Amino acid sequence: MTGERCELDQGCITCGDVAVVLTVIGNEGSDALCRDDEGRTEHVATEFVGQVAVGDRLLVHAAVALQRLVERERVPDAIRR
Amino acid sequence: MRFADEFRDPELAQVLGTEIATLCEPGRHYKIMEVCGGHTHTIYRYGVQDHLPEAIELVHGPGCPVCVIPMGRVDDGIAIAEQDGVILTCFGDMMRVPGGNGSFLEANARGADIRMVYSPLDALRIAKANPDRRVVFYAIGFETTAPSTALTLVRAKADGVTNFSVFCNHVTVIPAITAILDSPDLQLDAFLGPGHVSTVIGCRPYEFIASERHKPLVCSGFEPLDLLQSIYMVMKQFAEGRVEVENQYTRVVRWEGNPMALKVLEDVFSLRPHFEWRGLGSIPHSALALSSRYERFDAELSFDIPGVRVADPKACQCGEVLKGALRPWECGVFGTACTPEKPIGTCMVSSEGACAAYYNYGQYSKQRIHLEV
Numbered sequence: 001m002t003g004e005r006c007e008l009d010q011g012c013i014t015c016g017d018v019a020v021v022l023t024v025i026g027n028e029g030s031d032a033l034c035r036d037d038e039g040r041t042e043h044v045a046t047e048f049v050g051q052v053a054v055g056d057r058l059l060v061h062a063a064v065a066l067q068r069l070v071e072r073e074r075v076p077d078a079i080r081r
Numbered sequence: 082m083r084f085a086d087e088f089r090d091p092e093l094a095q096v097l098g099t100e101i102a103t104l105c106e107p108g109r110h111y112k113i114m115e116v117c118g119g120h121t122h123t124i125y126r127y128g129v130q131d132h133l134p135e136a137i138e139l140v141h142g143p144g145c146p147v148c149v150i151p152m153g154r155v156d157d158g159i160a161i162a163e164q165d166g167v168i169l170t171c172f173g174d175m176m177r178v179p180g181g182n183g184s185f186l187e188a189n190a191r192g193a194d195i196r197m198v199y200s201p202l203d204a205l206r207i208a209k210a211n212p213d214r215r216v217v218f219y220a221i222g223f224e225t226t227a228p229s230t231a232l233t234l235v236r237a238k239a240d241g242v243t244n245f246s247v248f249c250n251h252v253t254v255i256p257a258i259t260a261i262l263d264s265p266d267l268q269l270d271a272f273l274g275p276g277h278v279s280t281v282i283g284c285r286p287y288e289f290i291a292s293e294r295h296k297p298l299v300c301s302g303f304e305p306l307d308l309l310q311s312i313y314m315v316m317k318q319f320a321e322g323r324v325e326v327e328n329q330y331t332r333v334v335r336w337e338g339n340p341m342a343l344k345v346l347e348d349v350f351s352l353r354p355h356f357e358w359r360g361l362g363s364i365p366h367s368a369l370a371l372s373s374r375y376e377r378f379d380a381e382l383s384f385d386i387p388g389v390r391v392a393d394p395k396a397c398q399c400g401e402v403l404k405g406a407l408r409p410w411e412c413g414v415f416g417t418a419c420t421p422e423k424p425i426g427t428c429m430v431s432s433e434g435a436c437a438a439y440y441n442y443g444q445y446s447k448q449r450i451h452l453e454v
């Protein structure tokens with residue numbers, strides 16, 4: 001995925017402070033192989049989130065995991081009432 | 082259904098908009114600043130303002146990393162890139178930011194070797210693959226991005242890489258919010274806090290905004306419903322007479338942030354006494370430099386750079402836009418002399434810049450929210 005997200009015509013997601021949620025599909029030393037919702041894969045550095053396991057959901061910015069998601073990603077019931 | 086789709090549901094947006102309207106005090110006007118450029122982008126792209134009552138005005142803040150880079154720092158980058166054997170690397174949007182001596186793209190046309198990367202880790206890879214070249218990473222961004230630069234430097238040091246350095250322009254969000262709070266131009270009622278920055282720094286650093294400056298702040302996610310829920314939480318505070326820091330983005334943001342990332346940031350960086358922000362001027366303790374432990378990776382020490390302050394073009398009103406004092410379309414050159422294809426100011430460069438976001442989506446926002454979901 002490297003470079004793919006920095007197309008000049010679409011804008012750079014790193015510049016935009018955009019972070020994406022990716023799912024861990026494998027471990028490679030201090031990196032994890034992750035996949036996004038569209039099926040694209042990316043190597044992600046995991047030093048800031050500790051040991052990760054296949055299936056973990058990570059918030060990733062510039063190929064570095066910033067946080068592990070613990071809550072289910074859904075609209076809170078408070079909004080649905 | 083992708084998880085994001087649920088957060089873009091127009092029916093739920095409508096419900097939230099109606100609930101927000103019921104919380105407005107008759108005759109009162111509310112000015113709420115979204116600090117982060119990512120929020121500005123969502124607001125225009127999905128027409129979030131269209132779901133709000135007229136009494137609520139969203140004011141765009143300074144949280145677009147590219148927008149706050151002053152022209153002189155662009156010129157410094159070009160001066161580094163034009164030295165012998167240098168490969169300068171930077172994020173995509175930086176390529177088009179105009180400096181006094183043109184943009185990085187224009188420098189490339191003159192023969193420099195400036196390459197786009199998605200992560201500073203890519204820049205380190207380029208350095209390892211080109212041992213005979215000096216590879217410099219032009220670092221920009223708030224606390225969302227600083228951890229990736231810090232981690233790259235930790236890895237470069239551990240791997241003994243000697244041809245890699247960083248030209249550091251990382252800035253910190255709290256002094257920028259303080260500068261805005263101190264600005265006489267603006268009378269803000271509340272803030273939407275930057276969700277991804279907060280992933281790293283947590284919610285605690287904002288507490289003074291509620292306790293000392295008496296403004297509510299809600300850390301917000303980036304989907305349309307995240308923003309609407311955050312605005313609802315702000316309005317609920319007003320209705321109930323509370324002034325607090327709250328966290329809407331609980332699926333990602335912890336109150337204490339990410340302690341592991343904060344620890345590495347503290348080791349790799351130190352606070353600069355002053356840093357010049359585009360539009361906001363010089364703000365004390367608002368930016369990061371490499372700490373003495375990493376000084377051998379500091380491009381500011383190893384390269385000759387002009388380090389000169391360059392005044393913005395006369396027509397440019399980015400400073401006013403960045404402070405939320407002027408709306409993009411109120412700038413005299415918006416959409417005429419200044420467009421995303423040929424930007425005069427930084428706010429027109431990145432899609433998170435208020436001017437580019439409004440140029441790309443603003444006029445169509447009412448139709449857009451229905452098309453996009």
Ligand code: SF4
Pocket residue numbers: 396397398399400402409412413414415416419420424425426427428429430436
């Ligand atoms: S229209 Fe251009 S010059 Fe005017 S404020 Fe926006 S980016 Fe700056």
